[in-house]
Amino acid sequence: MDATVTKIKPDIGAEITGISGHAFVAAGVAADAQRLLDAHGVLIYRDANIDDDDLKAFTRLLGPVHEFPDVAVVSLDPELSRSASVQNGTFYWHIDGTMVEYPHQITLLTCLEPANDGSGDTEFANTYAAYDALSDGEKAELEHLQVRYSYLNRQRLKQGFMTPESIESLKKMPPRDRSLVWTHRTGRKSMLLGSQAGEVIGWPIDKGEAFLGRLLEWSTQPRFTLRHHWTRGDLVLWDNTGILHRAHPYALESGRLMHRTTVDSDQHVATVGGGTGDYVA
Ligand SMILES: [Fe+2]
Numbered sequence: 001m002d003a004t005v006t007k008i009k010p011d012i013g014a015e016i017t018g019i020s021g022h023a024f025v026a027a028g029v030a031a032d033a034q035r036l037l038d039a040h041g042v043l044i045y046r047d048a049n050i051d052d053d054d055l056k057a058f059t060r061l062l063g064p065v066h067e068f069p070d071v072a073v074v075s076l077d078p079e080l081s082r083s084a085s086v087q088n089g090t091f092y093w094h095i096d097g098t099m100v101e102y103p104h105q106i107t108l109l110t111c112l113e114p115a116n117d118g119s120g121d122t123e124f125a126n127t128y129a130a131y132d133a134l135s136d137g138e139k140a141e142l143e144h145l146q147v148r149y150s151y152l153n154r155q156r157l158k159q160g161f162m163t164p165e166s167i168e169s170l171k172k173m174p175p176r177d178r179s180l181v182w183t184h185r186t187g188r189k190s191m192l193l194g195s196q197a198g199e200v201i202g203w204p205i206d207k208g209e210a211f212l213g214r215l216l217e218w219s220t221q222p223r224f225t226l227r228h229h230w231t232r233g234d235l236v237l238w239d240n241t242g243i244l245h246r247a248h249p250y251a252l253e254s255g256r257l258m259h260r261t262t263v264d265s266d267q268h269v270a271t272v273g274g275g276t277g278d279y280v281a
Contacts, residue, residue, distance in 0.1 A: 003029075005036065011129040012243075013226040014040040020049045024235075030061035037106065037239045038186075041126045042226055048235035050110055055235075055261055059108055063263040067100055074109065074258035076251070088161040089151075090247045093125065093216060094194035096240050096262065098149040099173045104240040106263040113257040114230040120250030123227045127191040128242040130219035131181070142181050142191070146201040147212070150175035153198025155209060177201055182241060190242025193219055219244065230256075241265075 003018040014036055019029060036043050050058065052071045059065060078084040097104035114120065131139070151170040156162070162170070180197075182190045193216045200208030227248075228236060238245060240262075250256045 003032070007040065008042075008044075008226060009223075011224050012040065012124060012126040013042045013044065015044045015046060017046045019045060020047055020233075021051070022054050024048070024050055024058040025054050025061070027061060030058065033062065033237060037237060041128065041239050041243045042124045042228075043237045044228060045235040045237075046231070047233050048110065049233040050235050052259060055108065055110060055259065059261040059263055062106055062108075064265075065262065066264040067097065067104070068260070068262045070261075072260045072262075074260050075256065080257065087247075089156070089195070091161070091249050092156075092159065092195040093220060093244045093246045094196055095192060095244055097264075098178070098192060098194070098196045099151065099176050103265050104262050105265045106237055107240050107245075108235065108237050108261045108263075110235040110259050111230040111232055111257075112259060113255050114232055115250045115254035115256040117251075117254050118229075119248060119254055120256040121227050121229050121248045122236070123225060123246050123248065124238055125220045125225045125244040126242065127193060127219050127224075127244060128188055130224045131189050131191050133224075134218075139181075142215075145180040146177050147180045147192065147197045147208075148175050148177050148199040148201055149192070149196045150198050151196060153196065154205065155198060156195055159195075184241060188242075191215065191219065194244050216244075230258075 003016050006015045007013070008015055016036070023029065033043060055071060072083070073081040074083075074087070075081040076084050076087050081087065095104075096107050109122070134142070150156075151173050152167065153175075178192060180191055180193075180200075182192055184190070193212065197212050198209065199205055200211060203211070228234075
């Protein structure tokens with residue numbers, strides 16, 4: 001059966017039907033996914049029903065896998081997921097891997113069990129489109145700004161979702177300074193926003209927080225966003241180089257269970273811990 005692709009919104013999202021299971025492990029399917037990700041940012045494969053082995057094989061066809069070579073379990077249940085204690089942080093807008101050496105290129109998430117009470121949607125926001133829609137003057141204002149990304153910035157600590165144990169473990173991830181505007185090989189530009197973006201370097205912290213908050217508000221308005229309600233068997237891919245995401249809150253008792261893999265960039269990030277400049281991926 002051939003795949004059918006349906007655009008969801010002008011600025012974000014495409015739904016794909018007609019591919020499932022082992023059929024994902026094909027160079028043509030991966031090449032189509034790359035092309036569709038560039039065009040739409042978020043891909044929703046309905047009835048994908050992909051198992052872990054095929055998910056890993058499909059992920060490797062999409063690019064390098066450095067940080068998470070295996071399938072990660074996404075759940076609030078500490079018996080199932082090693083990162084359960086920090087999952088509440090995913091209820092806030094973020095980009096995966098802002099603190100690691102290789103920024104994540106693509107995140108893949110497949111639904112084994114949707115929340116049994118209808119909660120736990122995932123929402124996406126396209127910062128490529130949000131950047132493009134800024135005025136030239138606004139773009140010029142952003143061009144040279146550097147931002148400090150941290151799991152333990154002031155606004156995240158204020159949100160109060162972290163336990164003392166998770167704060168201790170996140171201290172192992174030092175802040176990183178990076179350009180706010182991410183210029184890609186293609187020349188396209190996105191913005192690294194979200195809850196880990198806590199300060200504008202060289203600005204008073206209040207001013208930087210307020211500025212980043214306004215940009216986040218701009219980027220997450222309805223025209224740039226897509227909210228996905230999960231059905232068992234869905235596989236969702238997003239271009240993590242410019243798509244923000246967040247989970248809508250769900251409870252441990254909901255049974256929500258996802259498996260995740262990650263494709264990393266094949267480029268090192270030039271700005272590490274107080275570095276100076278742009279990076280290209
Ligand atoms: Fe995430």
